[in-house]
Every structure is written in C-alpha cells, then in structure tokens.
Amino acid sequence: MAASLFLKPLMSVDLCKIINLNFMLVKNMSSVVLPAAVVNPIKYTYDLVVIGGGSGGLAAAKEAASLGAKVAVLDYVTPSPVGTKWGLGGTCVNVGCIPKKLMHQAALLGEAIHDSKSYGWTVGDNVTHDWLTLKDGVQGHIKSVNWVTRVELRDKNVEYINGLGTFVDANTITTVAAKPGKPKEEKILSAKYYLIAVGGRPRYPDIPGAIEYGITSDDIFSLGKAPGKTVIIGAGYIGLECAGFLTGLGYDTTVMVRSVPLRGFDQQMAQTVVDEMKDKGTKFLNECIPTKVEKLDSGKLKVSWTDKEKNTFSDEFDTILFAIGRRALTRELKTELAGIELAGDAEKIVAVNEQTNVPHIYAVGDVLYKKPELTPVAIHAGRLLAKRLFGGSTETMDYQNIATTVFTPLEYGAVGLSEESAVAKYGEDAVEIYHGYYKPTEFFIPGKNFRNCYLKVVSLVGPEQKVLGMHFIGPQAGEVIQGFAVAIKCDLTVPILMNTVGIHPTIAEEFTRIKITKRSGQDPNPASCCS
Incomplete structure (x- = not known):
C-alpha cells in the first residue's frame, strides 16, 4: 500500500517527504524502482498559470482543468483614477458588454413606453427615469455573476489568486496575494505553460484635468449620481454606445469626434448610425480635439476644445467621459523580463496561434496584436488553446469573419x-x-x-x-x-x-x-x- 504512493502525481509533494518515504521503503523493499518523477522532480508547481480573470483567461482555465491540468488564475483590478474597481470576470462582465447591454435595454424600454401609446396602452405623459435604480440593478446583476464565477472555479479545482502577476523571468511569476482578513503574502509561481489574458483599460488624453475630472467606461456603469449633461470624447463603438443609452435615458449628450465615427467599420454604415443618433437627439462635434478640462466653483466641468480650423470653444458639463481607445496591460506584467515580443506600439503581444515568441507562454484576447477585441473571440481562442495544450487537439482559432454588433439606438x-x-x-x-x-x-x-x-x-x-x-x-x-x-x-x-x-x-x-x-x-x- 505504501508503494502505491509513488504512483500519485508528485508535482506539489514536498521533496523532503519523498526522500524520507523512499528511505523507509528501500529499507524494507530493496527491489523498489524509483519513478522518474522522483529521480527527476518536476520543477513547476502548475500545469497552467493564467494571468487575468477575464472571459478568455477563465475559459482557458476551466477547459484546462476539466482536462486534468493543475491550474491557477491570477486576477487583480487596479482601481480607476476615480476609484472604481470590480470583481472577478474581466471587462465584459463588469464594465463592458453586460452592463452596456442592460443600459441599452433600459433606453429601449423608455422608447417602447412612448411607442405603446399608439398601440392603445394608457401611459402617463410624465414618464421619468431614475438613474440610481438602474445603476443598482445593473451592479446587483454583476455581483451575482462575480459570485457564480468564483464558484465555478472552485468546482473545477482552479486555484484563484487575487493578486497582480508579474514576470520574474520566462519561467517564474511573482504576485502579492490578498485574502480577506489576512495580511498580503508574496507568492512565487512556476508553470509548464503561462497564458496572458489581462485585456486592457481605457486611455486618457494627455491634457490638463483629464485624469482628475474625467471618467471612462470603467466608471459610467457604477456612477453614484445621474450623469446629467455629458460630453463623450471619442466616437468608437464604446463612445457611441454610451451616448446612445444616455440620450435614450433623457440626458443631454454630446459626442466629440476627432476624425471619423466607428473607425474600422464600414463607413457608410457608420454614418447612418450617426444620422440615427442625431435624429434621436445626440449632438455631435465633428473634427474636434479637447484641450483642457477645468472644474468650476459651481461643480460643473468646463471643457475646452479646438476644431479643424484651430478655433477654440468651450462648454460646461456635469460629466466628461473619455472613450478614445484602450491600451493592453502588458506594461504591468514586466513582459520584458520574460523576453516576450511586443508589437511596434510596445503594448500588444505578437503571437501565432496564441503562442508568443517564448514557446511556453501564450496570450489570448485584447492583448493580441491585430486580432478582434471581442469577448467571444477570447473565449473561443482560450478553449481551443487549452484543448491543444492538454487534450491532444490540433484545432486552431479562425479569426476571419467574426460577427459583431454596435449597440446604438x-x-x-x-x-x-x-x-x-x-x-x-x-x-x-x-x-x-x-x-x-x-x-x-x-x-x-x-x-x-x-x-x-x-x-x-x-x-x-x-x-x-x-x-x-x-x-x-x-x-x-x-x-x-x-x-x-x-x-x-x-x-x-x-x-x-x-x-x-x-x-x-x-x-x-x-x-x-x-x-x-x-x-x-x-x-x-x-x-x-x-x-
């Protein structure tokens, strides 16, 4: 019975115990042959360490665990400049797809209430909306998803570490983990494979007052007061979606467009989206660039900008939301210590079939260079990767013809x-x-x-x-x-x-x-x- 202990995985067994056990057994069983795992101890503590608890990383982690791998997931949310932070699940669950769709639905319902009168429904003329009720409902749903995600990891025996992982070298990661009621503890992790799935965070423009007084999509869905009169800087899909639901909820909303709306999308369709938003009441400032944000004694935010002729303008707003793009969080990982190749922007990771130039380090999701920044893409790529690493599969991710939707009115x-x-x-x-x-x-x-x-x-x-x-x-x-x-x-x-x-x-x-x-x-x- 004691000899059968050698047949168990020795990945995380204390070598001192192995040596003592070996001594006792050899003393009584001189014919015992030591397994290779004892002669050549495995040097890593996990089969897979996933850095980032968003959709892609979680999908890979759960798939790998279901295939028998020992997996750890590191996830830590650095608070936004105004202090917003959230739980496990990444951008989509907490500050992206899910809350965006819920607020989009709230705006559609408001429109449907008015339409219902024509269909015979008796609805009062003084229909109003309460921001805090919506915000609380959205945040309540998000917290339930955070909880379910934690439970799923536990049920699949995936170790969850609430800490920011950084590379020490290509084979080692360090993290300072925090557990409720306990002091922070530094942990050193090693793995056969690493998966970078840290996603990105919104950019701020390099202008006075932007960080001090502005918010981003990281903050809008949990904003503790009604946004009021709002200017959105940026006309990508995040900017237009936020503008769409804010207008639909009854807030005076302006979008400042630097060049073209929905860059990367079909431009005839993009302009049609803008035309519809204008019809619904959203205002647009075309070919304008913000230059400064100031907070007035009244509490209002004074935003200054210039147009293409270099004329200067300003207006007062209650909220300024920056939606000028996102940056990959590779800088925080110290990827240079692992020798990982980054693209020319020194942010995105260059990879072939999710494999970086360091053979045992992979990446999925928004950190990848010239790949769609979409949640289902990261999820599918993560699952396929786990199956290749631990399930003997050869199927790779097809990044062509990926469908997407901009949730404007x-x-x-x-x-x-x-x-x-x-x-x-x-x-x-x-x-x-x-x-x-x-x-x-x-x-x-x-x-x-x-x-x-x-x-x-x-x-x-x-x-x-x-x-x-x-x-x-x-x-x-x-x-x-x-x-x-x-x-x-x-x-x-x-x-x-x-x-x-x-x-x-x-x-x-x-x-x-x-x-x-x-x-x-x-x-x-x-x-x-x-x-």
Whole structure:
C-alpha cells in the first residue's frame, strides 16, 4: 500500500517527504524502482498559470482543468483614477458588454413606453427615469455573476489568486496575494505553460484635468449620481454606445469626434448610425480635439476644445467621459523580463496561434496584436488553446469573419468585410454591393422614422458571387447578424441568399429579398412592406 504512493502525481509533494518515504521503503523493499518523477522532480508547481480573470483567461482555465491540468488564475483590478474597481470576470462582465447591454435595454424600454401609446396602452405623459435604480440593478446583476464565477472555479479545482502577476523571468511569476482578513503574502509561481489574458483599460488624453475630472467606461456603469449633461470624447463603438443609452435615458449628450465615427467599420454604415443618433437627439462635434478640462466653483466641468480650423470653444458639463481607445496591460506584467515580443506600439503581444515568441507562454484576447477585441473571440481562442495544450487537439482559432454588433439606438450588426476593405482587397470592378432600405412592421403604427433602417451585402462579381460581408442597421441587429455569420462561415453566395425563403414579417428576411446593386443605380427604397 505504501508503494502505491509513488504512483500519485508528485508535482506539489514536498521533496523532503519523498526522500524520507523512499528511505523507509528501500529499507524494507530493496527491489523498489524509483519513478522518474522522483529521480527527476518536476520543477513547476502548475500545469497552467493564467494571468487575468477575464472571459478568455477563465475559459482557458476551466477547459484546462476539466482536462486534468493543475491550474491557477491570477486576477487583480487596479482601481480607476476615480476609484472604481470590480470583481472577478474581466471587462465584459463588469464594465463592458453586460452592463452596456442592460443600459441599452433600459433606453429601449423608455422608447417602447412612448411607442405603446399608439398601440392603445394608457401611459402617463410624465414618464421619468431614475438613474440610481438602474445603476443598482445593473451592479446587483454583476455581483451575482462575480459570485457564480468564483464558484465555478472552485468546482473545477482552479486555484484563484487575487493578486497582480508579474514576470520574474520566462519561467517564474511573482504576485502579492490578498485574502480577506489576512495580511498580503508574496507568492512565487512556476508553470509548464503561462497564458496572458489581462485585456486592457481605457486611455486618457494627455491634457490638463483629464485624469482628475474625467471618467471612462470603467466608471459610467457604477456612477453614484445621474450623469446629467455629458460630453463623450471619442466616437468608437464604446463612445457611441454610451451616448446612445444616455440620450435614450433623457440626458443631454454630446459626442466629440476627432476624425471619423466607428473607425474600422464600414463607413457608410457608420454614418447612418450617426444620422440615427442625431435624429434621436445626440449632438455631435465633428473634427474636434479637447484641450483642457477645468472644474468650476459651481461643480460643473468646463471643457475646452479646438476644431479643424484651430478655433477654440468651450462648454460646461456635469460629466466628461473619455472613450478614445484602450491600451493592453502588458506594461504591468514586466513582459520584458520574460523576453516576450511586443508589437511596434510596445503594448500588444505578437503571437501565432496564441503562442508568443517564448514557446511556453501564450496570450489570448485584447492583448493580441491585430486580432478582434471581442469577448467571444477570447473565449473561443482560450478553449481551443487549452484543448491543444492538454487534450491532444490540433484545432486552431479562425479569426476571419467574426460577427459583431454596435449597440446604438438602432443597432448595427456586421460580419465579414466592409465595402471599403473589399474594394481595397479585390478591386472595385471585382466587388458587387447589394443594398436596400426597409420598413420594420412595428414602426408603422407609432409612426417611427425608418429612414436609417438599411442593409448591404458585399460580394464578389461572378457566377458564384461569394458573400464577403453583411451589414445591417435596425432593431435587434445582433440577433439578425448572428445567424448570417454562420452562413458566411459556410461560404454563403448571393444566389443561395436570394433563394432562401424568409420569415414574414421579420426584419431578418430583408437579407433574403435584397436584389438591387449600387452599380445599377436603382432606387433601394421599398415601395411597400412586402416589396
């Protein structure tokens, strides 16, 4: 029975105990052959150490543990400049996708209340919204997800360490871990593999008063008072989404655009999103750059900016929210001590199939260079990586044709190439653009504006007409584009799309009825709801 002890994993067994046990057994069993693990002790304490407790890191950790690996997850949230911090789960759960979608839904409900009058519902004219009720509801849900995540790790025997991990060298990580009611303790960890999944945090502009008086998406979802009159600096998807729900909740909202909205997206679609937001009441300052933020005696924030002609302007706001991009948190990891190659921006990690230039160190998620910064991408890549490392799989992540949605008042869903990208890649003569406007049935009775409900299909010219990209602006665009993303993965063509019978009356069926090309010059507006 004592001899069977040698058959157990010796990864974390005290070598002194092994030696003592070996001495006792050899004394009584001279024929015992020492296992290789005793002769050559394993030098690492974990099979996998994941640095970062966001969606990608957690997915990899849980998958690896289910495959028998010994796994530890390090996660620590450095408070934002105004002191906001959160629990386990990363950006998406705490300060990203989840709270954003909930506040987007709150704004849609407000619009639906007004629309309901036209459908016969009796609703008072003095409909108001309470910010703190929404904030508390959102934060309550987030905390429940934090708790469930902790329980999942425990149930899968993943060790959770609430500490910031930094590299000592390519084979060692140190962290100062904190446990409730106990002093902080430095821990040294070693692993066969390391996975960097620390994601990113919002940038601040290098102007006076920005850090002192501004907030970011790290703070808006837990803001302890109503935001009031707000200016959002930046017109990427985070900026426009925040502006959309703030306007929908009744707050005076302005977006300051440095160059173009939704950079990286199809620009015709981006401008259509902006047009719809303007119709809903959001104001835009185009080609403007902030220069200074000051706090006035009244408590208001005075924001100064210049336009493209270098003219100077200023206005007073209750809240200034910066949404000018995010930076990868590689600097805090001391990646240089591990010899990890970073891209030219000295932030993003260069990797092939998630493997860095240091063979046993991997990365997933927003820290990767020139990869989509989307939660489902990180999750899928993390799981596939764990299966390759511990399950014998050879399947790698496909980063092409990843669908996404911008949750503005009229949502914008997209998958595949934009019109500009397709033309740049294949040439204008080789690309066909099908497009059309449509009228959602539910818009008719309340008399809602549908002039910005628009979609396009980007395809190759030729008999097969392979679909390269699909773009949709309208209600529930995320739900619509998800299914078509599968079709594109299956090499969808325009003839197949046109020969698909749609479900009537839905907005998703509009893709199956699209037949007008930009090249034809025909009017893309429908004559009726069934045309």
